[in-house]
Amino acid sequence: MASIFIIGGSEDLAAEVLGELLSRGHDPEQFRLLHDSATAGEFVAVGETRFRVELASEEALEEAEAAIFLGDGLLAKDFVPLLAERGTLVVDASPYSRRMGLGTLVVPEVNGELLGAEGRSQLFAFPMATTVGLAIALAPLHAFAAIRRVVATVFEPASQRGPAGIEMLSRQSVAMVSGEGVDREKHPETFAFNVRPQAAGPEGEGWAFDERMVCQEIESLFPQPAFDVFLTITRVPVFVGAAQSLWVEFDSNVSLEEVQEALRGAPSILVAGDELPEATDEEAQLVLADEEAGPLDVAGSSAVHVARLRLDPLRSDCLGMWIAFDDMRKGVALGVASVFERAWGRYGPEY
CATH class of the missing domain: 3.40.50.720 (NAD(P)-binding Rossmann-like Domain)
Structure with a gap:
């Protein structure tokens, strides 16, 4: 039964x-x-x-x-x-x-x-999927060198707005390619061939509701005292797959080698250039060699892909990084x- x-x-x-x-x-x-x-x-x-x-x-x-x-x-x-x-x-x-x-x-x-x-x-x-990818990427870093603050730009696909979001992006894309343009009465927001931040909530002091939710969820997931998170969620003309550009500030100086070692030893993370155990063909391996892999490139993967690791040349307690993951598969x-x-x-x- x-x-x-x-x-x-x-x-x-x-x-x-x-x-x-x-x-x-x-x-x-x-x-x-x-x-x-x-x-x-x-x-x-x-x-x-x-x-x-x-x-x-x-x-x-x-x-x-x-x-x-x-x-x-x-x-x-x-x-x-x-x-x-x-x-x-x-x-x-x-x-x-x-x-x-x-x-x-x-x-x-x-x-x-x-x-x-x-x-x-x-x-x-x-x-939410945005929090999942962000938390998985930050967990090993916070474990080896306490994080003080994170600034993130989140690139949210149409799939995060459900089937209606995917259909809207599809219809708008077809209309614009055919020269018809987007009917503003039916679609007040243009997502096709455009990048828009999530709208701020009426009582959010300039924050979108989902941005507040991600901050609250990160605070709940990590032990106290929690680190600060400041993020902007942008809606991009991508059907599925998510990406984030992260700026991570630590409580102490770190080296790039320490960062890479921490990430490579963590579950569900693949750093660009590493071997992909589930990869059985050359195309899959090329994704890992690609330092600029985006959401489409990692579709179907079980990992959060990390790339573009670099330290601030003026501050060795600050790290820049890029992550991409399948929002439906890995994110949910x-x-x-x-x-x-x-x-x-x-x-x-x-x-």
Whole structure:
């Protein structure tokens, strides 16, 4: 009888998470997919297996042993409190739990020791993809030389706005290439062939809501005293994949060799020029040799790719770096699967 439920999210994201869990040896018969009335009845394909999406309801969740929430958080709002009260294992990768301050915020490579700890609730929140990539890159650096401050420019793809964001970018791109231009009444913001910062919130003192969320999530993930994070999230005309330009200030001087050694010894990080264990062809190896690899270049990778490491010539306590990662795979699916498995306690820990 199915006892693990994947609830909400786009078809692509649900398939990515489910596919990752199946690749780790889980029985397909264990899983059920639930969604709202607009999506119930559709099918999600993972390889040759098709899963029918059912309507999310209290009745459907009566026998749930574990639940993974994806998407915009509306279904999580309806069902996470109910499941948490029952003591059901919940991994919430939607915005709901993290914005409400519920459960334990976890990225396995950063604070994975909290998974399965005695006395903790069975509700785990998973951060937004921007935070995941940033935290994985900063964790080994903060461990060897305490970070004082980070300044980041985040390049956010259309996929972070869901299927509607991808469709909007596609339609705008076609319209502009064909010479039609973008209809400002239908699309107040032009994303195709353009770069725009996220809009500041009405009460954010110039900050966008997601920028504040990333700062709060980083503070929650790292031990106190936390370091300062100042970032700007920009929306770029890229369908999938994320990148960030980082400026890291340490409490003490560091050498480039120390930085490289710390990064190379960390989980889920690949430094440009290193060997890629999962690479089986020359093209994949060229990605690592590319010091300027972007989101498209690392699509499908299980790592956060680090490049352009350099010290400030005037300050050896300041480091510049570039990171790129697959926002759907590394930013969500792999982390969610790892949080679930380690909290579930029935499979070996993986990243």
